[in-house]
Amino acid sequence: MADWWKQARDHVQPHLGSLRVGVYASGGAPSHHIGLLALWGGKPTPVYADEIAAGKLSDFDAVIFPGGGLLAMAGQLKPMGAAGATNLRRWVESGGTYIGSCAGSCHPLRMSDPYLEAQPLAAQTQMCDLTPVNAAAGEWGLDSPGTGRMRVEAVPGGHPLLEGLESDFDIIHYNGPLFPPAEGTAGRVLEAAQDFTPFERSLGLEGETTFSRAVKAGARVAYRQAVGSGQIILFGSHPEFGASTLQLGWLPAARMLANALRLVPAGGSPKPARGELGRESLEHACNTATALRQTLTKIISLGEHLPDNTPPFLGHSGPALWNAAIIEAIQVLESLEPWLANCPTGSFEAPYLLDCEARPDQDFGFAGARQLLDRALEMARRAEATPPSQWPPFTGPYNEFLSHPYHLVAAVYLSAGGLVAGAALQAAAFAAHNGLPTSEFFALTA
Numbered sequence: 001m002a003d004w005w006k007q008a009r010d011h012v013q014p015h016l017g018s019l020r021v022g023v024y025a026s027g028g029a030p031s032h033h034i035g036l037l038a039l040w041g042g043k044p045t046p047v048y049a050d051e052i053a054a055g056k057l058s059d060f061d062a063v064i065f066p067g068g069g070l071l072a073m074a075g076q077l078k079p080m081g082a083a084g085a086t087n088l089r090r091w092v093e094s095g096g097t098y099i100g101s102c103a104g105s106c107h108p109l110r111m112s113d114p115y116l117e118a119q120p121l122a123a124q125t126q127m128c129d130l131t132p133v134n135a136a137a138g139e140w141g142l143d144s145p146g147t148g149r150m151r152v153e154a155v156p157g158g159h160p161l162l163e164g165l166e167s168d169f170d171i172i173h174y175n176g177p178l179f180p181p182a183e184g185t186a187g188r189v190l191e192a193a194q195d196f197t198p199f200e201r202s203l204g205l206e207g208e209t210t211f212s213r214a215v216k217a218g219a220r221v222a223y224r225q226a227v228g229s230g231q232i233i234l235f236g237s238h239p240e241f242g243a244s245t246l247q248l249g250w251l252p253a254a255r256m257l258a259n260a261l262r263l264v265p266a267g268g269s270p271k272p273a274r275g276e277l278g279r280e281s282l283e284h285a286c287n288t289a290t291a292l293r294q295t296l297t298k299i300i301s302l303g304e305h306l307p308d309n310t311p312p313f314l315g316h317s318g319p320a321l322w323n324a325a326i327i328e329a330i331q332v333l334e335s336l337e338p339w340l341a342n343c344p345t346g347s348f349e350a351p352y353l354l355d356c357e358a359r360p361d362q363d364f365g366f367a368g369a370r371q372l373l374d375r376a377l378e379m380a381r382r383a384e385a386t387p388p389s390q391w392p393p394f395t396g397p398y399n400e401f402l403s404h405p406y407h408l409v410a411a412v413y414l415s416a417g418g419l420v421a422g423a424a425l426q427a428a429a430f431a432a433h434n435g436l437p438t439s440e441f442f443a444l445t446a
Helices: 004-009 014-018 031-039 051-052 072-093 113-118 211-217 254-264 280-307 318-342 371-384 403-408 416-432
Strands: 020-025 044-045 062-064 097-101 146-153 168-174 185-198 221-229 228-234 272-278 346-349
Touching: 004 072, 014 416, 020 031, 031 254, 031 416, 051 072, 062 072, 072 228, 097 254, 113 168, 168 185, 221 371, 228 254, 280 318, 280 371, 280 416, 318 371, 318 403, 318 416, 346 416, 371 403, 403 416
Parallel strands: 020 044, 020 062, 062 097, 097 228
Antiparallel strands: 146 168, 146 185, 185 221, 221 228, 272 346
């Protein structure tokens, strides 16, 4: 067991206290970024698509676009509209710093022509001429290398994003872009670790993989470039993810995100919102966490009925991932329940980190811990209510995402297990914001 809270606190950055950092809230999986920034002493603020369209990026020194939600890049671009996409690019050109992970790193890139045809707004967010090595002609415009842990080379004395890292380090990849060897790119991909599944293997296909072709092409995981008076810092992988089934327990690769933030000029002191956190909200969240833990405990045995063609992820078979995701989610909930029960009420900085409704038609994106737990409980109960004899066949690793019990519970970081992890990260961020006790906050598998 590893104390991921302590691991994160070891990299506290005084500089972050003077940075105004927004985390894109209208699509994707922002909880890991919010958790890390708060634990490092920052005060991240969710920023929504309508706010970007209204020109409110001027309130920030940096904005982070996280990994994608169900609709990936499209789910982040569409809510911004033409006005938001244009404002985003102009803000960077005027001195802002854009930081992206996975899907969030695609928007400034020169994507494939089919991708640009399918996503016309992408032409307005393009800020460089770099094209991913895994760009493709298909509908998505990007072939997935796979999911899981990769080994990456950090060249000594090289790129500022790799400062302080060992010569080789691990990072989590989750379908996103990899960059060609070019000026500004860093972190050469060496090999897949044991906990990695090439995308083609999740389809049951043999032969050469997108991942192996990317390695032969000298693929990199990070990229930095000046854009006008500003800059873009892109991570095709997830430095903010850990290596557990639920992507908790941060890896040394998180230092790349810390290095990126050190490269952001501070423009002013952040002004976090204050508000009241009531006992009713905490009791609701605690009751939901208890019900969710009980539900997950009951459905562990359903993993015995998973179809033979259950797609593997993260180096695990379908049944193994099902069990690991549920067991880890239960462990997180067992720590989260007493913390919620004993959390004080009153006026706090950023209370929305525990209680904040998602916006309508949001592609996952930001929601408070209470709302994440509610959604996770709904997904787990839907999985429990479907008899194994009625489970639909698999036609792909992401198909039936909101209907198949496997996907509802264990398949990706937006499953019920992933939302439990998100709720824990939101609670950790809330505690860090407000100086609440954290000595026994969480102990999760690294």
